[in-house]
Amino acid sequence: MANRTAGTAQSVHGTNPQYLIETTFRQRIYDSLYWKDQCFGLTVTGVMEKAAGLGSVGGCYGASRKPTEFLCLTLKLLQLQPDRQMVEVLIDQEEFKYLRALALLYFRLTEAPADIYQKLEPLYRDFRKLRARTDSGEFEIVHMDEFIDTLLREKQA
Numbered sequence: 001m002a003n004r005t006a007g008t009a010q011s012v013h014g015t016n017p018q019y020l021i022e023t024t025f026r027q028r029i030y031d032s033l034y035w036k037d038q039c040f041g042l043t044v045t046g047v048m049e050k051a052a053g054l055g056s057v058g059g060c061y062g063a064s065r066k067p068t069e070f071l072c073l074t075l076k077l078l079q080l081q082p083d084r085q086m087v088e089v090l091i092d093q094e095e096f097k098y099l100r101a102l103a104l105l106y107f108r109l110t111e112a113p114a115d116i117y118q119k120l121e122p123l124y125r126d127f128r129k130l131r132a133r134t135d136s137g138e139f140e141i142v143h144m145d146e147f148i149d150t151l152l153r154e155k156q157a
Contacts, residue, residue: 012110017078020109021071025060029067029075039072044082047073047102048090054098057147058133068133070102077106084111091119097128101147108151120148 018026029035038050051073058068090103104123108116126144134140 017081017110018075020078021075025067025071026075028060028065029072032067032072034069035072039076042076044080044086047076047080048099051099051102052096054102056131056133056139057098057101061133061135061137070098073102074105077102078109088119097130097144101130101144104148104151117152120152123148
């Protein structure tokens with residue numbers, strides 16, 4: 001199941017859940033060492049453990065556009081497709097901020113717009129700092145409410 005969606009997964013927005021991440025990014029993730037070494041054979045519980053230990057959010061960075069661990073775990077969640085109730089529990093927990101950020105991105109990618117706004121808007125009260133890896137590979141500080149605002153406003157978060 002290295003690069004395949006779980007057999008029990010439902011289509012999301014009329015397509016395979018993995019296809020919510022663009023093909024070029026998806027291929028870079030499949031080719032990354034982190035994906036091959038750390039994400040192979042992970043279950044939802046394993047993804048949660050890895051996400052709890054993350055140190056930053058972000059997409060692809062550097063000249064070679066290397067995917068971050070955060071993006072790799074996002075794709076793994078799309079493959080595994082945890083049920084909505086579990087994702088909401090991850091969003092509602094407050095102990096692990098990067099786990100919450102991962103669950104928020106997954107929720108943003110997979111749910112209907114009305115549900116997204118209803119679930120994410122109350123979280124504007126979360127002002128914790130997150131490290132975000134920029135396109136150049138450097139880190140910057142963003143607050144959780146800014147991250148949520150990006151998820152709500154940007155077409156491609």
